[in-house]
Amino acid sequence: MSTQNISPQSSQQKYLHLHALTLFTLSLILTILIIPASRSHSYLSLCINLSRLSQLIALSEIYQAYARLIKSSIPIQIAQNLGRCFVIFCAVSQADAFSHFRHIAVWMLLFAWGLGDVIRYAFYVFKGSKVAEMLRFNGFIVLYPLGMISEVLCVINAWWYHERMAFWMKLFMVIVTVAYPTLYMYMLKQRAKRNKRMKPEAR
Amino acid sequence: NNNMVSVNIIDRRGNFLAQNLNVVKSRGSSYTLDDLRNALYSVKKMDKNRMFFYSMKGGKRSKGLRPGDITINEGDEFEFKKLGIQIGYRTVFYIEYFVPMVAFPIIYLLRNYIYPGYQSQPLTTVQWIHFWIHTLHFVKRELESMFVHKFSNGTMPLMNVFKNSSYYWGYAFLCGYFVLAPYYSSPSLRSTVFFAILFLICMFCNGYCHYILANLRKPGDKNKYIPRGFAFEYVTCPNYSFEILAWILYFFQTRSFMVLAFALTGAGQMFVWAKGKHINLKKLFNGENGKEKYPRNRKILIPFVV
Numbered sequence: 001m002s003t004q005n006i007s008p009q010s011s012q013q014k015y016l017h018l019h020a021l022t023l024f025t026l027s028l029i030l031t032i033l034i035i036p037a038s039r040s041h042s043y044l045s046l047c048i049n050l051s052r053l054s055q056l057i058a059l060s061e062i063y064q065a066y067a068r069l070i071k072s073s074i075p076i077q078i079a080q081n082l083g084r085c086f087v088i089f090c091a092v093s094q095a096d097a098f099s100h101f102r103h104i105a106v107w108m109l110l111f112a113w114g115l116g117d118v119i120r121y122a123f124y125v126f127k128g129s130k131v132a133e134m135l136r137f138n139g140f141i142v143l144y145p146l147g148m149i150s151e152v153l154c155v156i157n158a159w160w161y162h163e164r165m166a167f168w169m170k171l172f173m174v175i176v177t178v179a180y181p182t183l184y185m186y187m188l189k190q191r192a193k194r195n196k197r198m199k200p201e202a203r
Numbered sequence: 204n205n206n207m208v209s210v211n212i213i214d215r216r217g218n219f220l221a222q223n224l225n226v227v228k229s230r231g232s233s234y235t236l237d238d239l240r241n242a243l244y245s246v247k248k249m250d251k252n253r254m255f256f257y258s259m260k261g262g263k264r265s266k267g268l269r270p271g272d273i274t275i276n277e278g279d280e281f282e283f284k285k286l287g288i289q290i291g292y293r294t295v296f297y298i299e300y301f302v303p304m305v306a307f308p309i310i311y312l313l314r315n316y317i318y319p320g321y322q323s324q325p326l327t328t329v330q331w332i333h334f335w336i337h338t339l340h341f342v343k344r345e346l347e348s349m350f351v352h353k354f355s356n357g358t359m360p361l362m363n364v365f366k367n368s369s370y371y372w373g374y375a376f377l378c379g380y381f382v383l384a385p386y387y388s389s390p391s392l393r394s395t396v397f398f399a400i401l402f403l404i405c406m407f408c409n410g411y412c413h414y415i416l417a418n419l420r421k422p423g424d425k426n427k428y429i430p431r432g433f434a435f436e437y438v439t440c441p442n443y444s445f446e447i448l449a450w451i452l453y454f455f456q457t458r459s460f461m462v463l464a465f466a467l468t469g470a471g472q473m474f475v476w477a478k479g480k481h482i483n484l485k486k487l488f489n490g491e492n493g494k495e496k497y498p499r500n501r502k503i504l505i506p507f508v509v
Contacts, residue, residue, distance in 0.1 A: 042221075075508060167390070167458045170460065171463075174463070175458065
């Protein structure tokens with residue numbers, strides 16, 4: 001997991017704080033709008049656009065990893081950011097809002113991403129908050145599998161309906177077969193490390 | 204006599220095979236594994252390529268001796284092991300690359316039998332490009348085996364032929380089966396040509412790396428040197444890097460997941476070899492006793508990454 005120091009002492013840290021705050025705000029709006037979007041095509045279309053905007057802004061995290069502003073490896077950052085961009089730009093289309101099955105898959109995706117990003121960026125914006133930390137290290141247990149399943153459903157849907165995209169969707173499925181479990185296990189290990197560190201303090 | 208030492212050779216059970224065996228230094232600087240083999244050959248006539256020795260430490264078997272310079276002191280003991288039937292590296296390369304070179308032509312000629320139920324359809328332009336790229340790659344490998352590669356280890360176990368050949372032959376036919384099929388869904392000609400050009404560039408770069416490695420030392424010199432120049436400044440095994448990249452490009456060219464399986468299997472094996480070579484070179488060129496220090500920033504396979 002990447003870490004950011006949010007006490008805005010240098011211009012780099014101010015930039016990181018602003019980045020986290022922007023994405024926290026966008027994710028929060030997305031999470032609020034996703035509730036009526038379960039029954040409304042126009043709201044879901046709006047949420048798709050909001051999510052696309054968030055993912056475009058999040059691409060700057062690749063630069064942050066390159067410039068060592070955050071403790072994240074460049075290949076992992078590229079894989080995460082480009083993977084999400086691939087799903088939201090290539091696998092999800094506005095037309096999905098108007099089909100019942102696809103509507104559910106996209107709704108689940110945006111819900112998992114939205115809530116996951118709210119928790120993630122809240123951890124950076126409100127560093128020191130016990131609630132934010134607790135959510136950060138526990139929320140993924142449910143949200144990550146939910147996000148994985150929805151991404152797979154959206155990709156399979158794109159595979160069936162868009163002949164030209166079939167090859168890229170299949171390639172995505174091959175990659176995530178390895179990537180998803182590996183990342184999930186890595187996050188569980190990070191959580192276990194953090195819990196072990198917290199135990200003496202709790203006593 | 205500075206050019207001769209007396210050693211003992213024992214077998215696995217601890218029985219002496221040769222006592223007070225004189226090992227003569229064939230060239231000025233230090234003893235080599237060939238010196239030890241020649242010494243044992245003088246008392247036991249057997250295939251020198253099947254002679255394997257372990258050094259002894261505290262009366263127990265220690266490291267296996269590799270080709271090149273070795274340390275031999277007066278009175279040292281070595282445990283002898285007779286290796287299984289050996290086959291030359293070059294012969295193995297000829298065998299394992301020959302069938303993939305002709306696999307696609309064979310499948311093309313037998314298409315009516317391999318894909319029953321399909322009327323004879325000519326290959327599309329895109330399929331011809333896949334055909335020639337694959338075939339040319341293995342022609343290049345055969346030519347390199349004949350004229351470029353030099354091997355520090357002369358032989359390998361005979362069983363390796365079957366293992367290596369099944370890998371290359373199996374994948375060649377599997378890839379050919381899907382790529383030359385009448386029902387193959389071709390990508391666009393533009394993207395095929397784009398990836399084919401990149402593949403050829405990688406093939407050329409891989410060949411150039413082999414050329415650099417082949418000319419790293421003079422004939423008969425078994426010492427190791429740090430490869431320099433071209434992509435060797437960034438990674439230890441750029442020949443493997445270009446090979447892996449080429450096959451990934453071929454995957455994007457053909458869009459066949461069988462090619463991806465071939466690429467990933469090869470990449471896994473090459474990573475293991477590259478990592479071993481990287482570790483060995485770093486240990487050997489540690490900067491001590493006047494030796495060069497292996498460049499610190501040089502990675503294993505991917506520049507600046509891994």
